[in-house]
Amino acid sequence: MATNELIERLLDTTDSDAFEGVVDALHALDDSTFEPGGSPKGVAEAAALVGLSPHTLRYYEQEGLVRPGRNSAGYREYSAFTLRRLVFLTRMRMSGMTMHDLKRYIALVERGTETEAERREIMLAQRDRIRRQLRELTLALVTTEYKLRSYGGHPDG
Amino acid sequence: MATNELIERLLDTTDSDAFEGVVDALHALDDSTFEPGGSPKGVAEAAALVGLSPHTLRYYEQEGLVRPGRNSAGYREYSAFTLRRLVFLTRMRMSGMTMHDLKRYIALVERGTETEAERREIMLAQRDRIRRQLRELTLALVTTEYKLRSYGGHPDG
DNA sequence: GCTTGCCTTCGAGCGCACTCGAATCCGTAG
DNA sequence: CTACGGATTCGAGTGCGCTCGAAGGCAAGC
Numbered sequence: 001m002a003t004n005e006l007i008e009r010l011l012d013t014t015d016s017d018a019f020e021g022v023v024d025a026l027h028a029l030d031d032s033t034f035e036p037g038g039s040p041k042g043v044a045e046a047a048a049l050v051g052l053s054p055h056t057l058r059y060y061e062q063e064g065l066v067r068p069g070r071n072s073a074g075y076r077e078y079s080a081f082t083l084r085r086l087v088f089l090t091r092m093r094m095s096g097m098t099m100h101d102l103k104r105y106i107a108l109v110e111r112g113t114e115t116e117a118e119r120r121e122i123m124l125a126q127r128d129r130i131r132r133q134l135r136e137l138t139l140a141l142v143t144t145e146y147k148l149r150s151y152g153g154h155p156d157g
Numbered sequence: 158m159a160t161n162e163l164i165e166r167l168l169d170t171t172d173s174d175a176f177e178g179v180v181d182a183l184h185a186l187d188d189s190t191f192e193p194g195g196s197p198k199g200v201a202e203a204a205a206l207v208g209l210s211p212h213t214l215r216y217y218e219q220e221g222l223v224r225p226g227r228n229s230a231g232y233r234e235y236s237a238f239t240l241r242r243l244v245f246l247t248r249m250r251m252s253g254m255t256m257h258d259l260k261r262y263i264a265l266v267e268r269g270t271e272t273e274a275e276r277r278e279i280m281l282a283q284r285d286r287i288r289r290q291l292r293e294l295t296l297a298l299v300t301t302e303y304k305l306r307s308y309g310g311h312p313d314g
Numbered sequence: 315g316c317t318t319g320c321c322t323t324c325g326a327g328c329g330c331a332c333t334c335g336a337a338t339c340c341g342t343a344g
Numbered sequence: 345c346t347a348c349g350g351a352t353t354c355g356a357g358t359g360c361g362c363t364c365g366a367a368g369g370c371a372a373g374c
Binding site for chain 3: 357359374
């Protein structure tokens with residue numbers, strides 16, 4: 001099986017360092033990452049943190065995916081909790097979950113623990129989708145590198 | 158680095174068998190795979206082979222991505238060459254290359270070998286895009302599996 | 315007090331990649 | 345001869361996920 005070799009190759013080129021300890025990164029979210037002084041973030045700052053636009057954050061709220069608090073001036077305040085959810089949302093979106101499904105999932109979350117079975121189904125489907133995508137992407141990578149080799153270049157650009 | 162371990166895990170679950178020898182699969186395209194009797198395929202058959210709809214195949218043609226021949230009745234005939242290109246196109250599309258860039262790339266291909274340098278740039282960008290996506294997908298997978306674990310279920314559905 | 319700049323809401327608009335429908339034509343089976 | 349499934353062209357329509365613009369509010373600096 002040349003597959004692992006392949007994937008290894010793709011990951012240890014370029015900046016795979018920013019990639020170590022993925023799980024750690026995920027759990028660091030609870031702590032200081034999002035709330036350096038415990039102060040919630042405004043919409044622009046929050047947007048920058050998760051890599052979306054303020055417009056999009058407002059759109060997500062409108063769609064019921066997040067419910068940031070408001071300060072005395074009516075401005076949005078993104079707590080660590082909300083920011084963590086935003087990170088989750090972006091991860092799911094980037095891996096191909098539709099807004100439709102994401103809304104359904106979040107609605108279940110808000111309804112409480114009794115909905116866990118249904119949520120689990122959604123996540124199982126999501127896991128399979130991601131795996132399929134990973135396979136497709138790897139095929140695409142092979143094809144791309146094949147082309148690059150055929151152009152006889154110095155493959156490391 | 159827990160990364161390789163992770164990816165290994167995701168690949169050897171489910172049907173990773175259909176995945177062995179990716180490069181081989183890619184080169185089998187020249188041979189009997191697409192032209193069992195040497196006969197070109199109609200639009201429906203071709204569509205089924207690459208997993209697209211006949212509508213989409215006609216659309217791709219309209220956009221200049223393929224130029225299948227025609228039989229005496231004016232029906233499209235997809236040769237092995239055209240089918241191979243279709244496979245390439247779908248791989249690029251699935252890995253996030255836009256129609257815009259794909260059209261540009263194919264236009265360069267049709268212009269001949271003098272355009273190889275420019276094509277190479279496109280493929281380099283594509284390779285980087287794919288790598289980025291692979292990292293993002295892996296993060297999404299970790300998140301998804303974390304959720305699944307938190308639902309305490311039997312993770313293998 | 316006024317300017318500057320980020321915030322608010324609202325609804326409309328956009329870009330991408332298909333996707334469909336209508337009208338018509340081809341070729342085989344009965 | 346006729347009916348049928350599947351092909352053709354063309355332009356219009358769809359769904360998704362934002363993305364933008366207008367009209368106005370709040371807060372800090374000069």
